[in-house]
Amino acid sequence: MSTTIDSTQTTPSVTLPELTRDEMVRYSRHLLLPEVGVEGQRRLKAARVLLVGAGGLGSPAALYLAAAGVGTLGIVDFDVVDLSNLHRQLLHGTSDVGRSKLASAIDRLRDVNPHVVVEPHEIRLTSENALALIARYDLVVDGTDNFQTRYLVNDACVLTGRPNVYGSIFRFDGQVSVFCTADGPCYRCLYREPPPPGMVPSCAEGGVLGILPGLVGTLQATEAIKLILGIGEPLVGRFALIDALGARQRTVAIGRDPTCPACGTRELQSLIDYDAFCGVPAGPEAEAAVPEITPVELAEWIARGDDFDLVDVREPHESAIARLPGARLVPLGGFADAIPTLDRARDIVVHCRSGARSARAVRQLQLAGFTRAWNLAGGILRWSDDVDASVAKY
Amino acid sequence: MPTFSLPSVLAAHIGGIRSVATTGTTVDGAIDALVDQYPQLAPRLRDAAGAPYPFVTFYLNDEDVRLVGGFAAAVSDGDEVTIVPAVAGG
Numbered sequence: 001m002s003t004t005i006d007s008t009q010t011t012p013s014v015t016l017p018e019l020t021r022d023e024m025v026r027y028s029r030h031l032l033l034p035e036v037g038v039e040g041q042r043r044l045k046a047a048r049v050l051l052v053g054a055g056g057l058g059s060p061a062a063l064y065l066a067a068a069g070v071g072t073l074g075i076v077d078f079d080v081v082d083l084s085n086l087h088r089q090l091l092h093g094t095s096d097v098g099r100s101k102l103a104s105a106i107d108r109l110r111d112v113n114p115h116v117v118v119e120p121h122e123i124r125l126t127s128e129n130a131l132a133l134i135a136r137y138d139l140v141v142d143g144t145d146n147f148q149t150r151y152l153v154n155d156a157c158v159l160t161g162r163p164n165v166y167g168s169i170f171r172f173d174g175q176v177s178v179f180c181t182a183d184g185p186c187y188r189c190l191y192r193e194p195p196p197p198g199m200v201p202s203c204a205e206g207g208v209l210g211i212l213p214g215l216v217g218t219l220q221a222t223e224a225i226k227l228i229l230g231i232g233e234p235l236v237g238r239f240a241l242i243d244a245l246g247a248r249q250r251t252v253a254i255g256r257d258p259t260c261p262a263c264g265t266r267e268l269q270s271l272i273d274y275d276a277f278c279g280v281p282a283g284p285e286a287e288a289a290v291p292e293i294t295p296v297e298l299a300e301w302i303a304r305g306d307d308f309d310l311v312d313v314r315e316p317h318e319s320a321i322a323r324l325p326g327a328r329l330v331p332l333g334g335f336a337d338a339i340p341t342l343d344r345a346r347d348i349v350v351h352c353r354s355g356a357r358s359a360r361a362v363r364q365l366q367l368a369g370f371t372r373a374w375n376l377a378g379g380i381l382r383w384s385d386d387v388d389a390s391v392a393k394y
Numbered sequence: 395m396p397t398f399s400l401p402s403v404l405a406a407h408i409g410g411i412r413s414v415a416t417t418g419t420t421v422d423g424a425i426d427a428l429v430d431q432y433p434q435l436a437p438r439l440r441d442a443a444g445a446p447y448p449f450v451t452f453y454l455n456d457e458d459v460r461l462v463g464g465f466a467a468a469v470s471d472g473d474e475v476t477i478v479p480a481v482a483g484g
Contacts, residue, residue, distance in 0.1 A: 055484055195449040202482070252453040253457050
């Protein structure tokens with residue numbers, strides 16, 4: 001089977017851009033491959049690829065696509081480089097911490113290959129801008145980190161007819177596929193709906209092996225190049241599962257779902273509210289629906305000797321990294337079972353790393369009738385910033 | 395005796411075990427046997443009514459079970475069922 005993207009594959013070779021002398025040397029190892037050759041390299045030069053996310057997956061994908069000579073790389077990201085990104089996001093270096101990821105990416109990619117045009121899009125991809133943006137590119141490489149944007153990218157790719165080179169990671173496992181081609185399934189065919197918020201932890205909560213996005217992102221770049229060149233067997237209708245711990249890779253068969261509202265029945269004719277679809281609170285007010293206490297206020301309670309219980313809902317290995325004095329460790333997964341052991345007549349302060357998991361625990365307490373439960377706003381991270389810098393941030 | 399292959403997101407709930415041999419003559423029956431052995435997995439594999447979640451997929455010998463009979467698909471000795479929940483990390 002040969003699945004290719006339309007816009008470059010149908011371009012007559014006479015209208016493809018010529019390669020310069022420098023480019024002929026730079027890409028000589030490609031030119032020696034009969035499957036690529038001069039015409040294939042000119043197709044790569046003509047291609048326009050949109051990378052959504054310049055993080056763990058976007059880093060290796062951008063580096064290899066630029067090195068391979070993809071002529072135009074659009075990159076969507078609005079984040080800044082954080083020290084905790086650097087164990088896996090190789091587009092960025094230590095000197096880039098605090099800079100925008102796009103500025104860092106442009107500098108790095110210019111050095112990797114000055115022949116590539118990088119188009120920065122320092123925006124959040126939304127239902128309002130996604131269609132127009134994606135329509136300007138031949139294919140999309142999805143390197144986002146949340147379900148809302150994954151469904152948004154999928155639906156926008158279906159509606160614009162652009163292939164979606166999908167990759168996703170968690171802890172030691174990765175997933176890769178090519179969705180939204182003319183003859184293959186889309187992401188909704190595979191996963192009709194996302195899990196409820198909180199059921200699947202994010203990489204920031206659950207961790208990820210730093211090298212894993214390197215494996216998955218380079219597979220995405222490989223698939224993108226195959227689609228542009230029209231060679232090989234693309235991962236259409238197949239789902240590659242990478243198990244880094246077991247050193248195993250399995251490819252399973254997936255199929256198009258004729259009842260899929262996006263690519264099957266086509267009842268989904270425009271983009272929707274993806275926060276609502278994924279059950280994510282719409283704004284900061286919704287996030288702050290539980291009573292909160294700031295780290296400074298908690299430090300005052302402790303200093304005064306106030307009588308309260310402090311509960312840590314992180315995992316034991318997180319407690320080994322940093323902990324607050326006097327906290328009782330009750331990981332969120334077993335929190336419901338521990339509720340009967342808590343004293344509803346006392347103030348209970350619940351904390352985690354950032355305040356997200358502990359907010360869910362406080363909601364559980366509210367549902368159980370507790371009226372004196374408080375979420376530590378910002379968790380360990382803000383405690384370290386505002387109260388005690390000797391407590392490690394991670 | 396079918397064997398389940400679990401991703402790390404599920405293995406984390408059962409002490410890191412990635413492969414579990416079970417009994418059962420259908421995918422559904424094998425899942426029953428799996429959750430008998432590890433009850434903590436039950437709410438992560440099927441909904442309260444025992445129906446598939448839209449965000450967890452099962453593969454019988456590398457085929458999406460939805461393409462080969464769903465949870466009613468027959469399983470036997472040597473079959474492998476791979477569970478793949480949706481994850482969104484990037």
